[in-house]
Amino acid sequence: MDFASSSTAGMLFYASRAAFILSRFAFLLVGRRRHTRLYEGHYCGMIYHGRKGDLHIADVVRIKAGWNKISAEPLWKHDRQNDYSMYITIHDSLPDFIYGYWQHNRVMQRFGAFVFRRHNDRGRTRFLGTYIGVSSQRTIQNSTWILDRVDDSKPFTYFDARNLLKRRRALLKNKDLLKSIIEKHRGYFADSKREPFEYRGKSKRLSFIIPSNGFNPDFGKISIPLLQRTIEDVPSLESMSVLDVGCGSGFYAIALAERGAKKCVGLDIEQSTINVARDNARRNGVQALCDFRQSYRNNIFSQLPIKEKYDLIIANLPFTNHWIGKRYKKEALAVNFVSSDKMLFDFFMGVRMHLAKNGKLYMSYGDSGYPNALVEFCELCGLDAEQIDSKKERDETFYIYKISHETSKFIPLRHEDLSIAPAFARTIEGVG
Incomplete structure (x- = not known):
């Protein structure tokens, strides 16, 4: 085999490998994009305080999906205590879970972590989980946190x-x-x-x-x-x-x-x-x-x-x-x-x-x-x-x-959902 034919064969080999890698990468990106789009929509955020036994609406969150991440933008906050940003991560091995950390936008000393598990009920999406972090009294607190998806059958265009x-x-x-x-x-x-x-x-x-x-x-x-x-x-x-x-x-x-x-x-x-x-x-x-x-x-x-x-x-x-x-x-x-x-x-x-x-x-x-x-x-x-x-x-x-x-x-909340939510945090320990 002469040098020219050997060089051509080498180029074809590396070109085929590059094409294979690019196709796999594109497949993963498209798959990830299709996966993250499941989470997109408007959600009503509710906090459940187990000791007090009350459930109140804290915010309305718009979740957008990117190629490899999910971003959350609060559209409304009940008061300054709920003025935060969410930084969300998806893990391939746990597709029904999202987790990440939150940061208060006004008081930098207030931050914490959260984890949600996705539920489908009658074709609707609900994230049920828990959060932990620094409260306004500078103490560590945790509560059940629910993101309840609003019916997006008609797209909300006003914020566009x-x-x-x-x-x-x-x-x-x-x-x-x-x-x-x-x-x-x-x-x-x-x-x-x-x-x-x-x-x-x-x-x-x-x-x-x-x-x-x-x-x-x-x-x-x-x-x-x-x-x-x-x-x-x-x-x-x-x-x-x-x-x-x-x-x-x-x-x-x-x-x-x-x-x-x-x-x-x-x-x-x-x-x-x-x-x-x-x-x-x-x-x-x-x-x-x-x-x-x-x-x-x-x-x-x-x-x-x-x-x-x-x-x-x-x-x-x-x-x-x-x-x-x-x-x-x-x-x-x-x-x-x-x-x-x-x-x-x-x-x-x-x-x-x-x-x-x-x-x-x-x-x-x-x-x-x-x-x-x-x-x-x-x-x-x-x-x-x-x-x-x-x-x-x-x-x-x-x-x-x-x-x-x-x-x-909104899908009615069941008492058993609220009682088991903190257990979700233990499921995801060690992942990340």
């Missing part, structure tokens, strides 16, 4: 950045939408002899002082219809607890307390507004039934304990999108009308946590807000939204929604 410009164009149709309502409020507060707002209650006329630069329900197109529709749907309020989110003058909480509600709690972010709401409760003789609390600006539910549930939640929150709101950023009154999609998402997660099992949320909304986001956020948070009324005005159409828990969105 590619839809940003499309949404912006749709929401900027009427840039002067707030001009008339702001001018009406400005004229009201400029009048030194302005009268309190009055509303005919069940047994007497109710009178409300409006906080400085606050919202007057008498000027709102949907504010009073929201209360009337709520009363029609829930004629008997005896023994019911009520939560008024974004209470302002305390209009809804006081009106429902006068109609017989057992307990009415109002939340707002301004202390001066809370003081006016308390004065209005005394003015109308229902101060013993009403409790008004100031919340943090970035979390309207911050003053509610996690286990506190309400039979009825009512909300007439600001909803005009922030792109229109930019035109009024120097206007103090604009805070009563302008909101963001993040605020809407945070609101629904808070409702998911604080609405009683058979409770109802009644809320108003409008076309100038984020109507597509409202539907998707309810789906993502395990809530069922029903539009029960609408009111078409010259500039905008307003809606009233009745929202409740959609129990089919």
